[in-house]
Amino acid sequence: MNFWLTVLGMLVVTFGSRLAGMFLTKPLPAFWNRFVRFVPIAVFTALITPSLEGTRGEGLPRLLAAIFCGFLAWRTKQLWIGLFVGMLGFWLLRELF
Amino acid sequence: MFWRGFRAIMPLYLGIIPFALAYAVTARAAGLGILETQALSVLVFAGASQFSAAPLLGAGVNGLAIILTTFLLNVRHLLYGVAVARVLPNMTWRERIVGAYFLTDESFGTFLASGVRDYRFLLGASISLFVSWNAFTLVGALASSLVPDPNALGVDLVFPLSFLALLIPVLKARVEWFVALCSGILAWLIVPRLPAGLGILMVGIAGSLLGAILTHNEIPTENIHLEDATREVA
Incomplete structure (x- = not known):
């Protein structure tokens, strides 16, 4: 298949997924309202846990960095503090292990 | 409010910049031209699926397989769209379409974690990501032989860490x-x-x-x- 035709298909399925939910305008039944409240929690956890360990045998420093990051995000509610301290911690720990 | 959202994404540039560079280098190495490499960032604008598609596109793999993988990688955005439409029920049609085009994990997470209930914040966050992703796709595509391997630096850890930092403030009960x-x-x-x-x-x-x-x-x-x-x- 032609490159541009494939890219068009990728655009359609990606934009289509993003768009489909946005056009849900009618009020949802109570059950689905509660469902939607948990979507970011479930999806983000699913994005985090499988990628924490990494593929280069750096599982322990990565996990410890995540614990620093999570603790700071909880205490400070600031994205950048958790992120920067977590990454710095990872780079330091990686040298130690 | 737009700029507040725009700035809220900026800490994530730490991960976005090396990965846009890495994507562009991968795509160029797979045989895609500068225009093709950039087109994926503009038209598809989804990091993981661009990464997985670039080598396959370069190798001339069946397009349907690439499209199906892209669908599987991105169908979770449907759930994000529903959540955004719940929080911002008064969006116009145009806002829904534009908002959907630029919607990503990062802008959705930043928007919800901010507690701000304003479309302009969401759009600012999304555009901030779009601009940085595309600018550094271009840099990487033009200078593909000069960019070091970001995986060796372990910068891929930025993504689980940023999702974690966005998730934690949402967890209350x-x-x-x-x-x-x-x-x-x-x-x-x-x-x-x-x-x-x-x-x-x-x-x-x-x-x-x-x-x-x-x-x-x-x-x-x-x-x-x-x-x-x-x-x-x-």
């Missing part, structure tokens, strides 16, 4: 922590064993169902207000 714990365990078990994207979608649905079932005694608060407000405006 005990039931939310419990759902996060169960989703995490389930994801750790099934995501590596399933095709990319499918596992994340399944955990997203299972975790949200669990949350909805566990909260069946709860009286919804925020949504009642939102729906009342919509009715008054209408």
Whole structure:
């Protein structure tokens, strides 16, 4: 298949997924309202846990960095503090292990 | 408000810049031209699927297989769209279309974690990501031989860490922590064993169902207000 035709298909399925939910305008039944409240929690956890360990045998420093990051995000509610301290911690720990 | 959203994404540039560079280098190495490399960042604008598609496109793999993988990787955005439409029920059609085009994990997470209930914040966050992703796709595509390997630096850790830092402030009630714990365990078990994207979608649905079932005694608060407000405006 032609490159541009494939890219068009990728655009359609990606934009289509993003768009489909946005056009849900009618009020949802109570059950689905509660469902939607948990979507970011479930999806983000699913994005985090499988990628924490990494593929280069750096599982322990990565996990410890995540614990620093999570603790700071909880205490400070600031994205950048958790992120920067977590990454710095990872780079330091990686040298130690 | 637009610029507030725009700035809220900026800490994530730490991960976005090296990965846009890495994507562009991968795509160029796979034989895509500068225009093709950039077109994926502008038209598809989804990091993981661009990464997985670039080598396949370069190798001339069947387009349908690439499109199906892209669909699996990105179908979770459907759930994000539903959540955004719940929080911002008064969006116009144009706002829904534009908002959807630029919607990503990062802008959705930043928007919800901010507690700001304003379309302009979401758009600012999304455009901030779009501009940086595309600018550094271009840099990487032009200078593909000069860019070091970001994986060796371990910069890929920025993504789970930033999702974690966005998730934690959302977790308040005990039931939310419990759902996060169960989703995490389930994801750790099934995501590596399933095709990319499918596992994340399944955990997203299972975790949200669990949350909805566990909260069946709860009286919804925020949504009642939102729906009342919509009715008054209408």
